[in-house]
Structures are given as C-alpha cells and as structure tokens.
Amino acid sequence: MQTYRVGGAVRDALLGLPVHDNDWVVVGATPEEMILGGYLPVGKDFPVFLHPRTREEYALARTERKTARGYHGFAFHTDPGVTLEEDLARRDLTINAMAQAEDGTLVDPFNGQGDLRAKMLRHVTEAFREDPVRILRVARFAARFPGFSVAPETQALMRAMVADGEVDALVPERVWQELARGLGEQRPSRMFEVLRGCGALAVLLPEVERLWGVPQRADYHPEVDTGVHLMMVLDMAARLQAPLPARFACLTHDLGKGTTPADILPRHLGHEARSVDLLLVLCERLRVPNECRELAEVVAREHGNIHRSEAFDATAVVRLLERCDAFRKPDRFVQVLLACECDARGRLGLEERPYPQRDRLLAALGAARAVSTAAIAEEGQARGLAGQAIGQRIHQARIAAVAAALAH
Known part of the structure; x- marks a missing residue:
C-alpha cells in the first residue's frame, strides 16, 4: 500500500502558490483495508475515504471506461493492481497529472512539470475526449492562470468534441458549477475566450456568444464591440474583487444587445427589458441559484438608470431605490452598484474613471432608511x-x- 499526494496540490506547490487542500491516491489497497485502517468511506461512484485524523480525501487508484455520452457516462474500476500511472493517465491536464510520494519524490509520467515551465495547458491522453466537463475545466484553468496557453492539439480535440455533440450532454448543474468557478478566477475573460475558440460557448451560452460583433455607440463605448465590452466588464469585476452574484450580473447585464434590431444599431433602445427576458431563460436552463438570478435581474433592468442617476432628483432616486428593493435588501443593492461600476469602467480607456453614482445612491439610501x-x-x-x-x-x-x- 503506497500513498501519493496528487493533482492541484502538487501543481500549486511547484508554482509556489498556497496549497489549501490535499488530495491523495492510494495504490495497492482494497476498500476493506482502508476501513480497517480507520478511514471513513464517502465515495458514491468509486471508493473515496476520509482520513481518520486530517479528514482529507484518499481515493483508491482507479481507471475508467466510457459507457455513454456526458459527464455521468463512465464505469470505474479499482483494485490493488491499478498502478499510479494508470490513475494519472485518466486526468484532464498534464499539470494536474503529477504525484508526490511520501518521501517527496515527484512522479511525473506525462511531463506536467515541463508544461508548467512552458505555461501550457495540455491534455494527458485521448481519454480527455470522453468527458465534456474537461472543456469547461480547461477554460477555467485558463482564467485561473491567464499567462498559460492552451496547446494546439488540445484546442483541436476540444473542437472535435463540440462537433461530436459531447457538450450537448452536459448536465446543467455541472455547467453552472464550472461557470461559477471560472467567473471567480483571476481573469474570467479567458474562460470565455477558450470556450468561444472551441465552439462550446455557442452551445452552452448562445445568449452570450451572439454579443461578439454587435456594435455600440463609440461615444459611449470606445471599444465598440459588445462582446469585447463584456469581457472588459468581467475582468473589472475580478479586479474589484466582486462576489459571484455581482460577477454573474456583469456577465448577463447586456444580453439584450444581441437581439437589437439591425435597423437601429448601434443604438440599443429597450435592451434592458430584452436582457431580463433572456436572463430568465438562461437561469432556468442552467438552474442558476436564486441569489445570482435576482441580483442579475435588477442589474439588467436598472443599470442604465443607475448610470444616469447623477441627474435624478430626490423623487426619481427614491423610485429607483424602490424598484431595486434597496430598502429591504441594502446589502444586495451594494452588489448591484458594484456590478454597475464594473460596467461603467469596463470600457476602453475608461478603466480608471471614478463612479460617483455609487456614493450618491448609497448616501441617498442611508438617508431614506x-x-x-x-x-x-x-x-x-x-x-x-x-x-x-x-x-x-x-x-x-x-x-x-x-x-x-x-x-x-
């Protein structure tokens, strides 16, 4: 029986990053031996155990076989004869397919350390194509490590998976889970760049995909392209350390611009109401949590009014606060204003412009409350x-x- 630290803990340690969680693989053991050693079984699909003292996860080395489309279409096999290399071979990226023995020896059969040095996101084996969630994970890692590139052969493989319909089989809960994690990374725009590059964004979030190529008035949006603006807004949200609900609101605030009639472009009259309609459909499809959906709905509907609120008199300000339900949910309104600030500053050359609307509306809310x-x-x-x-x-x-x- 041999125990190895694996995956992200090894990767982050090699990068000099803090390691918050350790995952372990056990080679040469049976479930019965783990239980006799005091480990608590918790795995549903395959044997995973909690250490009796540290409560960290220990998984028996395993292989897997594709049995159907989608994330759940796998059969797993564990026995004491499964080797560490066989276990590592089923992982997504080479930088996540390294292990460290108890004496500190690095086990790196797929040159993950070399790809760390080269700043490359590369799939381990052709088994990558069997799990469409890995497309989302590659995109998320691109957002976490914005200096890393996706290997050309991995890009080609992901495009082939999309063309084969694998992405269509993803369950909504897993799409949302990876999307939410990607929105919380260092540069969220990279996630969408990677998903667009392989065609997955058009399948998963067509409301977002259609924003590229949609023009806006250059006097308000020097970057002009709505998709480019959206990515700038998301990266501003990361810069301002916005929480997830505000980041999701940033992602969805301008969905209606993708359905603006061509004869009125680059103006986008009425896009706020169209954004709300599209947002609600998206949230239903991905089963987005209510906290994120409700805040995003307020931002989609009211961001234009909040931007213009510097010119509002007291009557108009109170009506705006009422529509935003700011008196009952002041903490949520703070996030609404943060998302609107990200929208205002997510424009080419205007990233450092102050956003006085926030302080004015917060002062008004304080007085009214x-x-x-x-x-x-x-x-x-x-x-x-x-x-x-x-x-x-x-x-x-x-x-x-x-x-x-x-x-x-």
Missing part, C-alpha cells in the same frame, strides 16, 4: 389612515430625507 417608518405608521393610524395612505406618507418622508442628503 433613517426615516422611522414605524413612527409614520403609528401617526397615520392615529389619524385613521391605513395601507396605501400610510405607504404614501413613508414615500414622501423618504423623498424629503433624500432631498436633504443630496443637497449636502
């Missing part, structure tokens, strides 16, 4: 008012508070 709605309701009830009449008094009090705040 300081209004004692309970006191107004109590006074209104004493005068025989109810329901809508009390709501109108609260609305007017908030307008007065915002007017005073904006005056200063």
Whole structure:
C-alpha cells in the first residue's frame, strides 16, 4: 500500500502558490483495508475515504471506461493492481497529472512539470475526449492562470468534441458549477475566450456568444464591440474583487444587445427589458441559484438608470431605490452598484474613471432608511389612515430625507 499526494496540490506547490487542500491516491489497497485502517468511506461512484485524523480525501487508484455520452457516462474500476500511472493517465491536464510520494519524490509520467515551465495547458491522453466537463475545466484553468496557453492539439480535440455533440450532454448543474468557478478566477475573460475558440460557448451560452460583433455607440463605448465590452466588464469585476452574484450580473447585464434590431444599431433602445427576458431563460436552463438570478435581474433592468442617476432628483432616486428593493435588501443593492461600476469602467480607456453614482445612491439610501417608518405608521393610524395612505406618507418622508442628503 503506497500513498501519493496528487493533482492541484502538487501543481500549486511547484508554482509556489498556497496549497489549501490535499488530495491523495492510494495504490495497492482494497476498500476493506482502508476501513480497517480507520478511514471513513464517502465515495458514491468509486471508493473515496476520509482520513481518520486530517479528514482529507484518499481515493483508491482507479481507471475508467466510457459507457455513454456526458459527464455521468463512465464505469470505474479499482483494485490493488491499478498502478499510479494508470490513475494519472485518466486526468484532464498534464499539470494536474503529477504525484508526490511520501518521501517527496515527484512522479511525473506525462511531463506536467515541463508544461508548467512552458505555461501550457495540455491534455494527458485521448481519454480527455470522453468527458465534456474537461472543456469547461480547461477554460477555467485558463482564467485561473491567464499567462498559460492552451496547446494546439488540445484546442483541436476540444473542437472535435463540440462537433461530436459531447457538450450537448452536459448536465446543467455541472455547467453552472464550472461557470461559477471560472467567473471567480483571476481573469474570467479567458474562460470565455477558450470556450468561444472551441465552439462550446455557442452551445452552452448562445445568449452570450451572439454579443461578439454587435456594435455600440463609440461615444459611449470606445471599444465598440459588445462582446469585447463584456469581457472588459468581467475582468473589472475580478479586479474589484466582486462576489459571484455581482460577477454573474456583469456577465448577463447586456444580453439584450444581441437581439437589437439591425435597423437601429448601434443604438440599443429597450435592451434592458430584452436582457431580463433572456436572463430568465438562461437561469432556468442552467438552474442558476436564486441569489445570482435576482441580483442579475435588477442589474439588467436598472443599470442604465443607475448610470444616469447623477441627474435624478430626490423623487426619481427614491423610485429607483424602490424598484431595486434597496430598502429591504441594502446589502444586495451594494452588489448591484458594484456590478454597475464594473460596467461603467469596463470600457476602453475608461478603466480608471471614478463612479460617483455609487456614493450618491448609497448616501441617498442611508438617508431614506433613517426615516422611522414605524413612527409614520403609528401617526397615520392615529389619524385613521391605513395601507396605501400610510405607504404614501413613508414615500414622501423618504423623498424629503433624500432631498436633504443630496443637497449636502
């Protein structure tokens, strides 16, 4: 029985990056021997165990065989005769197919260390084509390591997989999982660059794919192309360390521009409402979590008004805050404003431009939330008012508070 540290922990250690989680492979053992050693079995599809003390995952060395299309179409085989090299051969990229023995010896049968030095994302074997999730993983690693390139032969293999229909078999939950992780990486635009390059983006996110080549007014968008703008917005979200819901809102805020009638281009009248419609379809298809969907819907619908809000008087500001549900969900509104700032600064040559709309609207929200709605309701009830009449008094009090705040 031999134990090896494998995968990302080995890769990141060689890159000098922090290692947060260790994964281990055990060669020459049976499930019964692992259990006798105190390991807790947790694997559903194949034998994975938790270490009795560290709780890190230990998997028995295994091979796999393709049995059907998609992510779940595999049969796994484990027994004490499966070698470490056979286990590493089933992994996605050479930089993830290295192992380290307990004495520190590096096991690198597929030259992952060389590809780390060359900054190359390269598939290990032709078995790569059997799992379409690996296309998403390559794209995600491109976003995590933006200085790395995808090997030409790996690009060709991914294009062939898309042409063969493998991507169509991906389950929504796994697509969302990888998309969410990619959005959280150092340069999210690289994920979409790789997915576009192999044709997978058109299959998985056609609403996003169609944005490239769509022109915008150059006086507002010096980069002109909507797809280029979208990638700049995503990278700005990474730069500003936006949380996932805000990053997803950045991805989907302009979907409607892909359906703007040709006769009104490069203007995009009404694109906000079209963006919301497309967003809801996308979220249903990928089963996007409600937190992300709801915030993205607000941003898609209101980002234009938020950009123009510097010219709004107190009445218009309060109405905007109400539409954004900012009084009930102020923390979400902070993320809405962050996504809008990313949109405003995700433009060629305007990356360092300040975004005063954020501070103005946050000051207005603070003033409006300081209004004692309970006191107004109590006074209104004493005068025989109810329901809508009390709501109108609260609305007017908030307008007065915002007017005073904006005056200063």
